[in-house]
Structure formats: C-alpha cells, structure tokens
Amino acid sequence: MIQKKICMLGSFAVGKTSLVRRFVESIFSETYHTTVGVKIDKKIVRIDGAEINLVLWDLYGDDDFQKIRWSYFQGSSGYLLVADGTRRATIDKAIELEERARKEIGAVPFVFVVNKCDLVDDWEFDPEMDARLAAKNWTVLRSSAKTGQGVDEAFSQLTRKIVG
C-alpha cells in the first residue's frame, strides 16, 4: 500500500488537532487543548480505487512559545495549511508559513483550509481575501471540525494533489 506523510501547519488554536481527530476518529471536542510536541495518526483513504495510507503529523502551532522545526517535513508529501476564519491574524500567519515552507522544503503540494466556518457571526475571511488567494493559485477550502463540513474533502483534495 502506498504511504504518504502529511503535516498539519498553522498558527495555534486554529483547529489542526480537531481536524485530524474529526478525519481519523470522527470526534470533536469543544474544549481547546493546546498541542505540545508532535502527534502522529494514520488513516487509510481510497482515491480512485487505490488505497493510500496517510501518516498525519499533527504539529504544534507556530507561535512565540514554540517554533516549527522544518526537519519534521523531511519526507512529507504535502501539508494541510490551516487558519481560523474567525481570526484574521491566523490567515496572515498561514500566508507567512507557506512562504517559509516554500523556502525550507521547496514546492510541496498543500491545501489551505479555513477552519471554524460554523462560526458564521465571527467570520472574518471575506471574499476579497478568497480572491487574493485564488490569484496565488491556492486551493482554498472552508471547513468545520465541529460539523465535519469540508474535512474529508480537504484531506481528499490534498491526497489527490500528492498522488497526482
């Protein structure tokens, strides 16, 4: 079976762990538990009839307390870039992280996931930003780890990008 390593990248508290848990275990918790260190999960997906074993590296959020070690990306086939659609700063952070990733590990496939789309009242990701990222040829998806909306699609689209 083909095995692909995927990293979760983004600011803290954007929902990286929640996305993985929703995708792997179909579980969601309202309580925010910060990730310290690295957690690794696996899930087998079927793309066009072929089974692929995804090894998901859930990395801690990059902030002043913990900086991303780019050595974790060694051997990774792609990454899910995650932002919180209710916090504009995390979208800027994602843009910054993508630039750093391109510099550190080269052009690796990724999908940009704007999470927490269930929080409509606080949503700060406007169509203007959408258009701006589309102009960069980014694949941008909205997701909610809480409701499950867009989660499978995000991993599925990334896997398709990886296996080409």
Next chain:
Amino acid sequence: MLEPLSQFLRELGFVLLEYRGQGVFAMLSPAPAWLTEVWGISQGNDVEEIALSGKSPFLENFLLEADTFWNSNNKGLCESETWIEKSRSGREIPLEAIALQSQGKRLLAIHSPEPQFQERVQLLQTARNSLLDHERLQREIQKKEILLHCIIHDLSQPLSVMSAAFDCMTDEHVSDRGKGLLELGRKAGEQQLMMIRDILQVFSEDLKASLEAENKAESGANLLSCAKSVLNAFSPVYAAKSVRLLLDDRIDQDGQWPVRGEATRIERIFSNLLENALRYTPPSSKVTIGLVADGEFVRAYVDDEGPGLPSDLSQSQIFALFSKGNKGGGKAGLGLYFCRLTVERWGGTIGCESLPQKGSRFWFRLPRFKPQPATSLRTSEPVAAKSSRGALAPKRYPMRILLADDQSEIRMLTTHQLERSGHHVVAVANGQEAIDVLQHESFDVVLLDEDMPVMSGLQALQVIREHQKPSGPTVVIALTGYNSEPDRERLLRAGFDSVIGKPFRLDALDALVRGSSTTDLPPVEAEEAAPSLKTPVASLLDRVGGDEKLAHKMIATFLRDTPQRLSGIQKALGQKNGQNLASLAHALKGSVGIFGAHVARDCCQKLQDLGRANNFSEIPAVYDQLKEEIAQLEANLRGYAGRKLSPSPGASPKNKRRSSKL
C-alpha cells in the same frame, strides 16, 4: 553498565541504546515501564537488541537527524522535540530522544518526561488561552470603537441638524401653538442627545483600559525606544519575507525623543505601519523607520519600497474606517484608522505620501512631551463649549468667520445664524478648502469640524498654526461630534482655542463666537423674514433685549464701520473684482440686517449675487440704491444716538411711527 546506574536511569524513565545500524539498537539499560507500554518491549535475559524500525515514524525521522549528528563527530547532544506515542491501552505518553557520542559509540537515550511535560502543557495552555482572550478583547474593543463612531456620526449628526432647525424655527413668527410644538420637538431632541451621552458614558466605563492608556499619555513616552522595540519584534517576520527592516542611520541615537503618548499604543501605531509596509513592499527590498525633530513635534516615518500610494485614493480615504488597499492587501481596514484616531487624540497628525524614487512614506507626528502643570485643563463640569483661553484673541465686530463643515445642512444653518448676528461668514466643505480660502483671505475666527473628508479639522489646524503670523494668531474653534470631556481636552491640547460639541444650540455657538470679540455684541438676532414695522432702534433693542448701552455701542460701531465698507464696495466695483464686492456686500448685509433694514439688506444681497456672477452692468444702480438706504439708516440712527433710548421699545410711542423702508 553498572547496576546502580542502570537502575537510576530506569527510575528516571530513560532507556539507553547503542545504535548498531539497520534500525537495530542494543539496550544498555533496563527497559522503563513506558517502553513496554508503547512498543511491548521488556528486558528479559534474551532481549539484548531491539529493532525500532517501523515502530515510530517520529523516531525514524529523528534518526535521520541523529545519523547526521553521529557522522559529524560533533560534541554535545542532538535533541528531539517532544512527541506523543499512544500506549496499547490508548494512553498518550510523551517521549523525547537524545543522540550523543561516547567513546566512539553512537548512543541514543529515549525518555518520557512526565510529569514535567504536564507542567509544560499547563503553562502553554494558560499562555495560549491568555493570548486568545487578549485577541478576543482586542476585537471587542475595536467593535465597540466602531459602534461608538457610528453612534456619534449616524445618530448625532441628524440630531444636530434637527436641533439647529428647531432653534431657527423658534425665532420665526409662529403661533403660540406652533411654538409649543417646536419646544416639544426641541426637548425630544435634547432627550435623545442625553441618551446618546448615556450610551457613550457606558462605553467609557467599558473601555476603561483605553482610558487608562489615555491617562498614561500624560507621562509621555520615548519615541525612539518604541521604534526600536517594534523593530526587534518585526525583524523575524520581515526576514521571513526577505525584506530588510532598518532604523534610519541619520537618527540621533543619543537625542531625546519624548513625546505625548503612551508607549504601548505608540508601538501599536508603529506595528500597524510596519504591517502595512510589509504588505506592499516586494522581497529583497527594505523598510526604514526614521525620526526627525519637527519644531514642537517629533515626526516618525516608515518608508517602504513598494508601488507607492494608489492614485485613486486620497489621504483621508487611506486613513478612513474600513479603508483597504485596492489590491486587497489590507485586513479589516482598521489599522490605519486607529493610527489616525490615536495620534489625533494626543494632538498629533498622521499622513502619507509617495516617495520621489519609489515606495511610500507613512508618517505621524506627536507633540514633544512637556509635563503638565497640576492645574490641567481637566474639569468634571459638563460644558457646552469650552475655551482654553477664556477670552480669545481680541478681534473686531462683526467678525469675519471661516466655517468648514462637510455637512451642508450644518453649514447652511450655522452660516445663517452667524450672519444673522452680523458676522461675515465664508463656509467651505473641508479642511483643504479652508486652507485654500485662508491663503487669500484673513478671518477673525475659523470654525473647523473635526471629522471631514479630504482634510480633517485637526490636519487643517496644524497647517493654520504652521503658517499663522505671530502678531495675529487666528482664533480656531473646533466643532466636534466627540462630546466627552477627554475629547474636548484633547482638542484643546491639539491647539484649538475653543471647542463646541455637536449637536449644538446655535445660540451657544453664536455666544462662543461672540466671546472672541472685544466689543459687546448683540445676542441672537430675530429672523427678519417679513419686513419689520419697527424703527431701526426698536428692532435693535428687541434683539439686544432692551440693553440700551449695548444698542448705543452697536450703533456707534455701525456708524464707524459702514462708510469704510461702502467705499470698499465702490473700490471693488471700480476694479471689477466681483468676489471682493460680493464678500463686502455679504458682510454689510449682516450689519444692516441687525437694524431690520430690509431694503438695504436686499440691496446687499443683490450686490453679493451680482458680484459673484461678475455681472457689473446692474451693480451701479443697486449700489446707488444701497447708498440711499444706508444714508437714511445712518440719519435715523444718529438721531437716536445722541439721546437716551426708551427702556421698553415696544411701549414707545415712536414705535407707532412706521416706516416702509426702515
């Protein structure tokens, strides 16, 4: 390995392994409990070597780093971050690995750092929760400030017009019932105003932190320290985008840079400007922070090498609420807006310009910090209007007043009121227009609305102050929708001579303007919609509330100034200077209106209209008529000026003598 040492390592949760190659390790110390839990390895007599290959993706990844380390013959250690493995029972166990070399052996120590790990998690959880709380608070504060803005402008501005309209209508000849209704409307307006003030008060309480920061501004801040602090914080972000962030090397590092303001908020201003610069500046370019002395101010600037300012956006649009760059670079359109609000609150100004070569400069300037004396401007008494000087610069009466307000209704009503008091008013729609007018005409008083497009009142004030003559400083009064006491003090600190909050009663504005004259001035003049049946003096006494002394002074002023005005009109006519003629006729119109001289006033109005239209063919006839009317008026006034006036004009027999003209 020595038995006590082995046991010691085991108790600490360590397992010491020697790498044999091919993913195989020899165990040099007993297996701790976690090793069994996670990978099912327990040390028995027959377990000397273990294969970790395939057991942990994280460890496999780390072994690549460790292998590089072992091959480098470097001294020291190569440590992994913490990673989490799940035990067979589902428990999450934190692990850390350390690679080292000793006596040519490639050693790997793996351990579980519990309970230190749990403490670390708790610490980071608290820190990140605090950050999230802080972000939430910031957003709430911004939302409230926006709401505050909306309350002031969306609710107060129409109220301002309503209030002024009621005031004017009260002066009209309306029935008692009509007056009652007008009073009802006026009271309802005042009630609504009080409610708005109550809401503002609630916000003031809620925004305690902001106010505290405001108070800290009294202690001043070092602008250079703020710039350096933000530069350090932003350097990594800039480096990530391959943009150099520098302090201008022309800055006097040993110089004193104390300014009015609070350090945290000044750093926020710098942060917003740097974020903005980074958004537009290309990779491999540089952004420079600079400071320069600017008289009583210190000017800070952020220069970038981006595309320069968008040609289709004015400065006021760039610093406006919700304004974002055309290329979608901005975020919520709040950053530069808050920079402007903050800087202006401290009596400073902010602006931007395209640089000659390439890029743009965003700058702000703040007053140099001077410790305030104990008797500051602060007062708890609610006041409708407040002056920093008490008595403003002495001027003549009637005065020449320049009014700048972007609201046409406010302009119309304020001009109407001031003109009825005899003043000559020029009204314009923004600060830039006011500056343009001031380049060609001089005024005794300038009324500037604080919040205007193109150029705000504060920006216009700075220009006026920079160019004013030391011998005759212009009296500048702020009209503002920000009605709190700190806002009044802020505007006074910024250099306004006086402040009047909107919505305002026109009589309060008139009183304030009149307070800037040395001569005793008439109170609000009654509307002269219909031709008056009273004599000029009776009309005047009506308007001054029977104050004969004041009436005498006003007559004297009129008799003294009018010939000069008439000759000015004649001169303008000879020069065919329509604008001057219109302006002088406008001023004279206000003066004759005080005496109820409707025909003379109509002549002035005609002259004003004809002058503005540069229609010089009809002017001589109207001017001749005006001279006749003025001559009659002067004769009438001179007759009264020499004797005591009756205390009650309405009861005077003279009032029964009617004049069709005067």
